[in-house]
Amino acid sequence: MPAGYRRQLYRDDAVVLRVQKLGESDRIVTLLTRRHGRLRAVARGVRRTTSRFGARLEPFGHIDLQLAGSPEGLGSSLHSVSQVEAVALFGKSFLGDYPRYTAASAICETAERLTPVEREPALRLFQLTLGALKALAAGEHAGSLVLDAYLLRAMAFAGWAPAVTECAVCGTPGQHAAFAVPAGGAVCPDCRPPGAAHPSPATLTLMAALTSGDWAFADATESPVRRECSGLVAAHLQWHMERALRSLPLVDRRELNP
Secondary structure, eight states: OOGGGGGOOEEEEEEHHHHHTTTTTEEEEEEEETTTTTEEETTTTTTTTTTTSSSSSSTTEEEEEEEEOTTTOOSSSSSEEEEEEEEGGGGGGGTHHHHHHHHHHHHHHHHHHHHHTTTTTOHHHHHHHHHHHHHHHSSSSSHHHHHHHHHHHHHHHHHHOOOOOOOOOOOOOOOOOOTTTTEEEEEEEEEEOOBBOOHHHHHHHHHHHHHHOOOOHHTOOOOHHHHHHHHHHHHHHHHHHTTSSSSSGOOOOOOOOO
């Protein structure tokens, strides 16, 4: 292993997914980067009041940074942050808005779960995560809708997209009346397993609208339809992850249309 690899410097832009305390003044920052996938880095001294870039390394921010470490994964998995510039600190727009803050937390936790291998490029997921946080900061759509749109598209990235406009089992096109998470989504009468849910037609239409980006339809939906949609999306996601998201039960879905 070549000497001096620990001091190799490289730049990337990233979304801050999570921060953890380390010692008295440092933090470990979990990042989803544009070119190098998910990685962790030590930000030294950022908890001191004199830190030059501590405020730029808060969750939900889009940053441009310089890292010390090996982009190829040689040596320690923990890199060091040497420079940080803020591109857009989205968290400042909704730190006092509980529904949007909890939606952002669920988005970042999902992004971290869907990138289990460090330094494996995930450009599509990076762009999706960045777009969702930008949408939450803009406040043009309800936070729960932005979250569900993100989760549906993230599941498509992972290969788990629920079938909505055709039967998940046989592929028969059309909007079917039943939805079975273990089967993969909507199911026709011939393929419907015992215990399948029977959501309202508007709920399945909302799922399709969030997947395709039809915000005119999504913004016009009523709260009961949104809640039913959120339940199906969460159940489908956590079935495939085989593990619950800690932040998802905290999401406040009682918000009104913006």
